[in-house]
Structure formats: structure tokens, C-alpha cells
Amino acid sequence: MSLLARLTRHSTGAMAAAVTIGVVWPAAARTFQPLIQPAVLLLLTGSLMRIDLEALRQALRHPAAALAGLFWVLVAGPALAALAAAAGWLNGGVGEGVLLNALAPPLMAAPALALILGLDFTLAVVVTVVSSLLFPIGLAVTVGLGLGGMAAIPGGVLAILPRVLLMVGLPLALAVVGRTLLGTGGLVRHRQAIDAAQVALLLFLAVALMDGANGVFRAGTGRAMGLLAAAFLFNLLGQIATTLAFRLRWDSRRALTMGLMGGNRNMGLMLGILTGLAGPDFAAYVAFAQIPIYTLPAVSKFLLRHYFPDWGSRI
DSSP: OOHHHHHHHTHHHHHHHHHHHHHHOHHHHHHHGGGHHHHHHHHHHHHHHHOOHHHHHHHHHSTHHHHHHHHIIIIIHHHHHHHHHHTTSSOHHHHHHHHHHHHSOBOTTHHHHHHHHTOOHHHHHHHHHHHHHHHHHHHHHHHHTTGGGOOOOTTTHHHHHHHHHHHHHHHHHHHHHHHHHHHHHHHHHTHHHHHHHHHHHHHHHHHHTTTTHHHHHHHOHHHHHHHHHHHHHHHHHHHHHHHHHHHTTSOHHHHHHHHHHHHOBOHHHHHHHHTTTSOTHHHHHHHHHHHHHHHHHHHHHHHHHHHOGGGGGTO
16 A cells, blocks of 8 residues: 555544644644645645536535535524623633634535545535635624624724635635646546645644644643633534534435534634634634544544444545
């Protein structure tokens, strides 16, 4: 088995190991931290290059699942979190982190994770890209209402849009160029290399996003464990509730894909937008929110193989 194939095959275990490295070796996380944004851009670029255009056309012809996913991510989840914040249930640093987690779009790496787990890659791409473009509206409304105790966003929603358009528009443009240069045959020949590059970028991000986590552990295990528990609780509840809701109407594969996006949100993007506006605990929460993102796929992969024996051919 080639190195590229080994990297892809053992990706979920490698991601969990990378998170551990980022926590116990803070110098590595600190060194990689400035390169997080370029890595996220390249990750989405690779996902867009990997998308099956025919599957995308089918998804657009029958958009019910994607529209329901967008409603869940952009409206239902944020509305429930906003109601909880208005009731005073999400105050303090951890509460603020949970509120912003609910407002964030799915992780930019969600399509790559869906590919690794054998889920609906096309649905993951559509919901991730569209919701990333639209989520600033809900964020601006929530912050404008003063929920979670955050300061107003200077310039309002228009101040956020250029950054969001860059994070989505640039990968889209790069993917179009890459697909044009490689052609259909080239994409097929280099498919394994693209997949391995996606996994490598995920490992890099898993280390880099742990910047600051080690310091929180050193400052006091009580605060660290509180942040970690909140991050795992939100992720697990988001995945389980979303999967169960979508399983009422759609097959297991699409329901699990939406569950993946329901629990794994793009907190890195929120951190970039809200630096200086959210409280001091928010950056720490963002770091701890990455731990379930990069460790739970190993558990998901095991469960899928155990309860769905035919799933092994997909992952």
C-alpha cells in the first residue's frame, strides 16, 4: 500500500493523534497558527475540485435535502440558541462560546470529513458553501440584539461579507482553474493525491488550532475541563439531534451527513470575525471545540462499520 493510500486509510486515527500533538507540544501549534487561513482555503479548494458535477446537478434538480439542511443550519439551530441566550441560559464565557457555535456555519472541512466517512459528499459541499455565504445575516442580528453580551460588530453585516466572500469565493475560483487545467482524466488520475492532500491539511489544522489549549490546561484544569465538556456536549448533541431529525424524512447516509454538519461548526471563521468583540474565553473555547471535531470521526468510523456492515466499502 502506498504512503498516500495509508494516510487516507488511517486518517481518523491520525487526526486524533494530531490534536494530542497540538495540546502537548504548544510550540508546534504556535508555529503553524498563522497558516490556518491558507490551509482552510486549500481544504475547501480540494473539496470543490473533488465534487462530482453530475451528482451536483442531481442535488440541484432535487434540492429538498439541501434546502432543509440550510434551514436547519441557518435558522432552526441559531433560533434555539438565541432563545436560550435571551432566557439567560448562555451567559459567561462558555455560554457565549456555545451561542456562537450554534450561529457558525458548518466546518469548511465538513466535505473532506464526509468523504473520509463515506457520507454524502455533494450534500456536504452544497450546504457548507451556501451557509457560509449566508450566515453573517443571522450573526449580525444576534449580535445586534446584544445576546451573549457581545459588542456590536463595527460596520454591521457589511463589514463581515468581504472576509466571508474571500473564504468561499477564492477556493471556488481556484477549483475552477484546477479542474480546467487537469481535465476529467487528470482529476481521476490524481484523485488519490487530492484525497491525501485533504487529509494532510486536516492534520495540519488539528495541530495549529490547538494554539492556546495547553495554556488553559496549565492555568487550571477546572476551567479547561469545563470548556472541553461544553465543546463535546454541543458537538454530540448537534450531531445526534440533527441526524434523528433528518432520519424522519431521508436515508441514513444523508441524515448522518447533516448530523456531521450540525455538530461540527466553523469556529475558526467566527474567531477571525469576532476577535476583540467576543469575551476573553471565546478564543479558548474555539481551541477546545476542535478536539471533538478531530477525535469523534474515529468513533463515527468505528460505529458505521459496526452497525452498517456494507459501509466498509465506502471508507
